[in-house]
Amino acid sequence: MKLTLRPRLATPVLSPRSLRCARALVALALTIAGASAANPPAAADTGWRPLPLVAGGKVHPDWVHIGWGGFVVEEGGLRTDCDPRGLGLLVYRRERLGNCQIRVVFKTQEAKSNAGIYVRLADGILDQIGRPGAQFERTAAGKITPASMELMQASGERDEGPWYAVHHGYEVQIMDRGDALHRTGAIYSLAPSSADQPRPGVWRTLLITLDRERITVDLDGTRVSSFDSAAAGLPPRKIWHEPKREPARPIAGYLGLQNHDPGDVVWFREVSVRPLPAR
8 A cells, every 4th residue: 555645734833923913803802792792782663652651650641540440550550449339441542543553561460350451442432531420339248239230230331431431442351260252362252362371460461453443462472362343243242241332433542441340450561552564
């Protein structure tokens, strides 16, 4: 066997000055990489516009409350402050919202904690300021008396106080414990929600998209409900506190946050709006 010897290449030798320069370049590259990791580039503007919730430790004056109970400032946002006399609604009165997306960050105390987000509320909701409608009377055990229940049902049918919102808007439900038409993410009694994992005590995000006759709801990044007000075959109204199917709701309407019964504790940390993404 014949061996072929190849010339051995000499290892280059750096001068002390060149070596110092190389080390400096390596150190500079590591510094830049570390700074980039600690301070990532700012995200592009997504178009979200937060609606003010708090001013001077109180509910921001852009909101007005209708009905019973109210909201208080807590944990940097708003918390429901329910009243045994009945439900209430906090309305963002500064503007009507048309086709857009609404992002709501909320947290419930328990799986049964009940609240809601109303969209496409007709103008008449502001006429209900100072007009709470009927009120519940309760026994010492907290049970609603039959007589006051009858009065409340009649008040609801007359669209009084917060009941105007029930019949002249759409409610995106917040309550983990309920059937598909009455749980978190549902268009209350009109379109079911597929959400089935109660998560009390955890901040969650609802993304509500209003696009002409359609309303879609995403919960924590997953589509859970879709509703088309122009579609045929809507579920029938089964009980008095469900919304009337008529009249039609406006495309551009007001936004509201509902407070329900005593013990239904829900926090709202963010309510933001942005235009619909490009089609």
